[in-house]
Amino acid sequence: MNDTTIKTPYFMIDEQKLVANLDKAKQLKELSGVKLVLALKCFSTWGVFDIIKPYLDGTTSSGPYEVKLGHETFGGETHAYSVGYSEQDVLDVADVCDKMIFNSQSQLAAYRHLVEGKASIGLRLNPGVSYAGQDLADPARAFSRLGVQANHIQADALASVEGVMFHMNCENKDVDAFITLLDSISEQFGQYLDAMSWVSLGGGVFFTWPGYDIPKLAAALKAFSDKHGVQLYLEPGEAIITKTTDLVVTVVDIVDNHKKTAIVDSATEAHRLDTLIYDEPASILEADEQGEHEYVIGSCSCLAGDQFCETRFNEPLNIGQRLHILDSAGYTMVKLNWFNGLRMPSVYCKRGNGDIEKLNEFDYNDFKRSLSQWSVS
Incomplete structure (x- = not known):
């Protein structure tokens, strides 16, 4: 043809260009120990997952159909997250996800019993700091509904989960800016992170951008992981297919x-x-x-x-x-x-x-x- x-x-997707990005992802994983799960909200064209799967650890989602798609077509770890689950959503995906991350403490309280024993349960936190070019894409914007703010945390709720997720970047090409955010998270939430098994730092970290200092990012991620004793995850989307x-x-x-x-x-x-x-x-x-x-x-x-x-x-x-x-x-x-x-x-x-x-x-x-x-x- x-x-x-x-x-x-x-x-027209170019496999050679895709593999060039994936080689950078592989380098970051090897240097830092971070796990990478593809953000299906950004890219879900599963016809090329055969190219991507050898390099990444699984998928993450923002809705129930993405959870099913990741489980069926990608494999590896399947992370489920939604800003607002219905009970039926939770029932539909609890058996096919490895991690289920709730957006609020009220949703966690309402539905955790449907997930216990099936998936590792997490909660999204909002650090109040972010890197985003536009207010529309800023998770830390005023009156944000995305995640639990530090001053709203109920200690017993966090004590009942195994991991937490932050998402505070959008096309962040500045490794120093990301490290500043990482330090802020450690300072604000360190007492909680020390008790966790895993932490997802979300997506939006543009480590495949030309000239990005991958070793510097890797060193910061490894130091954070070692400090708090957690398995770190990133959720790249654009970085993989840019x-x-x-x-x-x-x-x-x-x-x-x-x-x-x-x-x-x-x-x-x-x-x-x-x-x-x-x-x-x-x-x-x-x-x-x-x-x-x-x-x-x-x-x-x-x-x-x-x-x-x-x-x-x-x-x-x-x-x-x-x-x-x-x-x-x-x-x-x-x-x-x-x-x-x-x-x-x-x-x-x-x-x-x-x-x-x-x-x-x-x-x-x-x-x-x-x-x-x-x-x-």
Whole structure:
């Protein structure tokens, strides 16, 4: 199969780039003793789990279906967490998870009896400090519902769990900033951590970013683990799949209203939602910021402000030309939707030997079935 013959839009995951990130994960594990569980809320494309599984220790989830998916398709340790469990959620996953982490002391009290003897029980704590670029993604924002604040801890509740989870980073590329957070956790919660078997430090630690000082991070993690006598976990998502995947689109029209807009057969609202939510412009492989030809890369949805980015090219764009929207794996495929009834991107993987493998494709029947279902008598 040749990727130039694949109908756009589609995602192309590059195995070699994925393995390069996983090699860094392996280095961090070997130096620090930390265990790594893949955050399925970021990336759940289980068709490439065969590549990832040899490097990581399992998966972590934010909802019951992710728990089941991790257990069935990844194996290893399966961590279950949810901001708000129903009783049925707990019953559905208690038998297939290794760790169940509750978000609040009230949920812990309500449901722990359903989990005891089946999984190790944990509680999420909120340290009140964080590293996040936007308030929307900041777990320590004002009035946060995420985890138990230090001054709200009930000692008997913490005495009844085996581990705790913190999540206070979002795309943190600064190892010194992370170490500062780690020191704060140790200072605030050390008396509780000393009694735990395990501590998860959540995700958002961008240790695969170019130039990141992995040995320095590893040393800090090992020192923390040794100090408190706990098995540490990190929950990487973006760090594992960053820069591995392109969303490939085709220019279907070019309109000029004081600015030229190249309209492509995809939409941020449907296919790359975080571009819209966080107002973070996409990057285009074929672009050159020094180029003389400026374009808005516009979506084909009806939402007026739906665009991928504004950028420049060395040559004018043409209808029928393909563009590669870079770094389109994290929080992308997990958020795909059918807005405007647009064609859903298919998903492919370019294997290390050059072969292209189709992982999934969608058609009109998938769209129709997502909206209603009825039986014909």
